[in-house]
Amino acid sequence: MCVVVVFFLSICVLNFLFRSTLMLMKFCTFGGRLRSFFVNPSACSFTTSSNMAKSKFEYVRNFETDDTCLRNCYIVVRLDGRNFHKFAEQHKFTKPNDNRALGLMTQCARSVMGELEDIVIAYGQSDEFSFVFKRTTTLFKRRARYRVTPHTCSSPVVEVYLTFFLPLSLLAATLMDVWSCKRTVSRYGALTHLAFRQTDECHVNNLHNTVFWTLVQRGGLTTTQADERLKGTLAADKNEILFSEFDINYNNESALHKKGTTLIWEKRDETVTKRTKLPNEEEKDVPVTRTRRRVQAHHCDIIGDQFWEEHPDILEDDNC
Numbered sequence: 001m002c003v004v005v006v007f008f009l010s011i012c013v014l015n016f017l018f019r020s021t022l023m024l025m026k027f028c029t030f031g032g033r034l035r036s037f038f039v040n041p042s043a044c045s046f047t048t049s050s051n052m053a054k055s056k057f058e059y060v061r062n063f064e065t066d067d068t069c070l071r072n073c074y075i076v077v078r079l080d081g082r083n084f085h086k087f088a089e090q091h092k093f094t095k096p097n098d099n100r101a102l103g104l105m106t107q108c109a110r111s112v113m114g115e116l117e118d119i120v121i122a123y124g125q126s127d128e129f130s131f132v133f134k135r136t137t138t139l140f141k142r143r144a145r146y147r148v149t150p151h152t153c154s155s156p157v158v159e160v161y162l163t164f165f166l167p168l169s170l171l172a173a174t175l176m177d178v179w180s181c182k183r184t185v186s187r188y189g190a191l192t193h194l195a196f197r198q199t200d201e202c203h204v205n206n207l208h209n210t211v212f213w214t215l216v217q218r219g220g221l222t223t224t225q226a227d228e229r230l231k232g233t234l235a236a237d238k239n240e241i242l243f244s245e246f247d248i249n250y251n252n253e254s255a256l257h258k259k260g261t262t263l264i265w266e267k268r269d270e271t272v273t274k275r276t277k278l279p280n281e282e283e284k285d286v287p288v289t290r291t292r293r294r295v296q297a298h299h300c301d302i303i304g305d306q307f308w309e310e311h312p313d314i315l316e317d318d319n320c
């Protein structure tokens with residue numbers, strides 16, 4: 001009789017414990033969900049199905065555009081200052097080129113490359129920089145919108161960009177908005193993009209601006225008169241005006257202004273002195289040479305073949 005009572009009591013206690021544990025577990029789960037509801041209501045639903053991790057709003061994902069860049073393609077991102085002409089006016093940039101601004105842009109682009117090592121080449125001039133990511137990059141899961149978020153600072157690239165901008169120039173950072181074009185491109189496409197930026201944007205604009213501001217600053221013309229004077233002129237005419245009227249040979253102008261800035265990774269041997277002590281010897285300084293990858297700036301032609309023949313590793317052939 002006693003054994004039966006003890007057995008019965010044990011069953012009751014076990015049953016009680018089991019039910020309490022179940023209750024407690026449910027409460028904890030509910031509590032967790034309640035907390036997350038207050039933190040992020042839209043991400044939470046109170047369903048008790050096995051699908052609890054997903055909210056009932058999950059279906060909106062189906063309406064998202066798939067912005068994953070094609071595999072095995074280069075990705076090109078171009079950042080360009082918004083309304084930069086106003087910024088240049090307000091801060092009295094020298095005309096046509098302000099080396100402080102160009103230096104600042106290059107410094108920022110260097111920092112971005114240092115942070116995102118999958119960028120194989122960057123090209124910049126005026127208020128813009130283009131970044132080419134290596135074709136196998138998996139950075140940001142190759143999602144375009146992680147890189148390209150116009151008018152916001154939420155893209156990691158933009159964030160990095162601004163992070164490095166801020167210490168250098170707070171004003172430039174706040175005014176430096178971004179419009180970007182995203183492309184998934186072959187090697188040929190990447191080359192064409194870079195060549196286009198250098199020819200049309202850098203060379204054509206710089207030649208025009210050089211003549212324009214020479215006519216104004218040295219020729220005494222008003223900006224309207226200079227505009228009139230240059231209407232319909234071709235590159236040869238502009239070169240001629242510079243040469244015959246102002247004794248300026250455009251070919252001798254600064255390569256930075258004529259060609260813009262190309263940043264690439266290059267291996268460099270760097271020697272540092274290390275203090276070492278060998279057994280039975282006195283401590284002494286020993287030179288140690290290491291090969292390091294560094295971002296190097298070039299101000300040269302990237303349209304012709306020479307640059308690409310000298311740096312064949314930057315962009316692989318399309319059939320790789």
Ligand SMILES: Nc1nc2c(ncn2[C@@H]2O[C@H](COP(=O)(O)OP(=O)(O)OP(=O)(O)O)[C@@H](O)[C@H]2O)c(=O)[nH]1
Nearest residue numbers: 081082083084085088093094095096097098126127
């Ligand atoms: N004075 C001077 N102006 C510069 C310099 N670099 C860029 N700029 C100005 O910045 C402008 C850049 O061109 P855009 O990017 O086409 O013009 P934006 O004003 O930024 O306009 P959006 O890009 O369309 O927003 C140039 O037209 C110049 O007015 C510089 O070194 N000196």
Ligand SMILES: [Mg+2]
Nearest residue numbers: 080081082084
């Ligand atoms: Mg701009």
Ligand SMILES: [Mg+2]
Nearest residue numbers: 080126127128
């Ligand atoms: Mg621009």
